[in-house]
Amino acid sequence: MADIKPVMGAAQAIATSALRAQQSRMRIIAENLANANSTSKTAGGDPYRRQEPVFAAVKVDGGLGVRMTQARPDMSDFKSEYDPGHPSADAKGYVKTPNVDSLIEALDMKEAQRAYEANLNVIETARAMETRTLDLLKR
Numbered sequence: 001m002a003d004i005k006p007v008m009g010a011a012q013a014i015a016t017s018a019l020r021a022q023q024s025r026m027r028i029i030a031e032n033l034a035n036a037n038s039t040s041k042t043a044g045g046d047p048y049r050r051q052e053p054v055f056a057a058v059k060v061d062g063g064l065g066v067r068m069t070q071a072r073p074d075m076s077d078f079k080s081e082y083d084p085g086h087p088s089a090d091a092k093g094y095v096k097t098p099n100v101d102s103l104i105e106a107l108d109m110k111e112a113q114r115a116y117e118a119n120l121n122v123i124e125t126a127r128a129m130e131t132r133t134l135d136l137l138k139r
Contacts, residue, residue: 010062015122017058017065022116024068025053029109036100044090048098050074074099 028051035048051071058067076099084093 009126010060011126012123013061014063014065015119015126017060017067018119019116019123021053021055021066021068022112022119025112026109026116028053028068028071029105029112032100033102033105035098036102036105038098039086039088039095041088043088045088045096047078047088047096048100049078050076050098050100 032050038048040047050073052074053068054070054072055066056069057064059065078096078099080094080096082093083089083095086095089095
């Protein structure tokens with residue numbers, strides 16, 4: 001007969017890793033939104049560049065979880081506005097603005113929120129199952 005190894009808390013450990021990853025993702029989104037209107041400090045310079053989180057599978061107790069490994073710069077083009085009086089304007093009068101789109105950030109934020117809530121539900125459900133099992137074993 002094969003041994004059954006109890007893996008108490010494996011689901012919680014995996015879900016907790018996802019909570020941390022989504023929390024890191026929210027930090028990146030907050031930075032992007034905070035800098036959505038930042039311009040360069042020097043004339044003709046590059047403004048804030050949008051960051052994108054990169055996730056990777058990592059081994060946690062009893063399975064594979066997830067972790068944000070880095071914040072990668074979004075290499076899409078900067079927007080440009082004609083404002084010759086701006087201190088960051090180049091010689092032609094154009095000011096580069098960040099490649100941050102508030103709508104995309106809002107959608108990413110909603111997705112991170114849903115993933116966070118789903119993982120919280122995993123933890124609550126696993127905890128409820130363990131509690132119910134312990135109650136049955138006490139009888």
